Amino acid sequence: xxxxxxxxxxxxxxxxxxxxxxxxxxxxxxxxxxxxxxxxxxxxxxxxxxxxxxxxxxxxxxxxxxxxxxxxxxxxxxxxxxxxxxxxxxxxxxxxxxxxxxxxxxxxxxxxxxxxxxxxxxxxxxxxxxxxxxxxxxx
Amino acid sequence: xxxxxxxxxxxxxxxxxxxxxxxxxxxxxxxxxxxxxxxxxxxxxxxxxxxxxxxxxxxxxxxxxxxxxxxxxxxxxxxxxxxxxxxxxxxxxxxxxxxxxxxxxxxxxxxxxxxxxxxxxxxxxxxxxxxxxxxxxxxxxxxxxxxxxxxxxxxxxxxxxxxxxxxxxxxxxxxxxxxxxxxxxxxxxxxxxxxxxxxxxxxxxxxxxxxxxxxxxxxxxxxxxxxxxxxxxxxxxxxxxxxxxxxxxxxxxxxxxxxxxxxxxxxxxxxxxxxxxxxxxxxxxxxxxxxxxxxxxxxxxxxxxxxxx
Numbered sequence: 001x002x003x004x005x006x007x008x009x010x011x012x013x014x015x016x017x018x019x020x021x022x023x024x025x026x027x028x029x030x031x032x033x034x035x036x037x038x039x040x041x042x043x044x045x046x047x048x049x050x051x052x053x054x055x056x057x058x059x060x061x062x063x064x065x066x067x068x069x070x071x072x073x074x075x076x077x078x079x080x081x082x083x084x085x086x087x088x089x090x091x092x093x094x095x096x097x098x099x100x101x102x103x104x105x106x107x108x109x110x111x112x113x114x115x116x117x118x119x120x121x122x123x124x125x126x127x128x129x130x131x132x133x134x135x136x137x138x139x
Numbered sequence: 140x141x142x143x144x145x146x147x148x149x150x151x152x153x154x155x156x157x158x159x160x161x162x163x164x165x166x167x168x169x170x171x172x173x174x175x176x177x178x179x180x181x182x183x184x185x186x187x188x189x190x191x192x193x194x195x196x197x198x199x200x201x202x203x204x205x206x207x208x209x210x211x212x213x214x215x216x217x218x219x220x221x222x223x224x225x226x227x228x229x230x231x232x233x234x235x236x237x238x239x240x241x242x243x244x245x246x247x248x249x250x251x252x253x254x255x256x257x258x259x260x261x262x263x264x265x266x267x268x269x270x271x272x273x274x275x276x277x278x279x280x281x282x283x284x285x286x287x288x289x290x291x292x293x294x295x296x297x298x299x300x301x302x303x304x305x306x307x308x309x310x311x312x313x314x315x316x317x318x319x320x321x322x323x324x325x326x327x328x329x330x331x332x333x334x335x336x337x338x339x340x341x342x343x344x345x346x347x348x349x350x351x352x353x354x355x356x357x358x359x360x361x362x363x364x365x366x367x368x369x370x371x372x373x374x375x376x377x378x379x380x381x382x383x384x385x386x387x388x389x390x391x392x393x394x395x396x397x398x399x400x401x402x403x404x405x406x407x408x409x410x411x412x413x414x415x416x417x418x419x420x421x422x423x424x425x426x427x428x429x430x431x432x433x434x435x436x437x438x439x440x441x442x443x444x445x446x447x448x
Contacts, residue, residue, distance in 0.1 A: 047396075048396065048438060052391075078413075079403040082405055083403060089422070089425055093241075132445075133443045136275075139275060
């Protein structure tokens, strides 16, 4: 069903995962299409994680980390930022399309921003439709 | 039976036959090998019939799976052989033909039979009878059949292969190196690591400095994500590694790993002030740069086609 798009969301332990908790404790409403994977730092996120998510059938991927300057490990998110710009270009070349990937900075207090990001991305992916990549790889 | 010779077969599938040249280049080692074994089946060397393939002890298969004939022969040879070696990068990772995965079969055949300048084909006929049909994408040999040993390389170095085969024939075991190219590269690694300050192509840079790591000089050298089987011959003569031996066994997707390495360390000294778009803007043709040899074995092995909704 086109309604049931799957989005994998990588959240860093110190800020964005806290943001998800804040959204939860405040009982904010957002669509249930995301699967959150916690990593210690957004700098840990390897292009392989994003590609693997798409390969396994994700229709979209969100990567969230601390705001610039807030990284618990000083500069992990700066490294991720540079990496993400290349991953956007790579998945565009691979036909997946850069719109299916999104990265942003969400702090532990920004429950509202977390919910908004999820809402925005779910709407965008519903608009694009499910990704046929998994089907095509397994064909 | 004890002194009966070991039966070796060789086969070419979706490759260029360059790996067979590595076998032809065995030189004196060939004498040692032929003392222990015979080439019983080899379309390159002898007249063979596909319905008369003998039982083989070792089968060396070059090339990946491009069409349905490749797949049929790979499955047949798997049945007939006790040990199958995926020989060369095309067999192990899909190799350069794998870049065809960026296009559909229709695009490829149209380009080959209609659009190419050197093909007179006024009626626009695409051969479809009595020729093998292309599969929807190139696959590596291990994606089609069980493989007992991989020897990557484009082509694999003859001395390495000869040694490996002699070891096998003498009942020994073979282990591929687990280190990357940098471990054996003669160039000096800068103490601050593999940070780049800019990305350049070789023609823009001119002759790189002798003895200094090529990445530190701005060239995209895939050495950090490539297995050290080749002995770093290219970087030694100032040519950046293109990753033709594929990654070490610990890496799933060599291209993604290399992208990660380059982006993370790009101007790492100015981590917090450098424009994040800067490095992405300097890299063109990412698949061609980072996946020239390994696209079919990558996590996303093909270009996604629209549709499927």
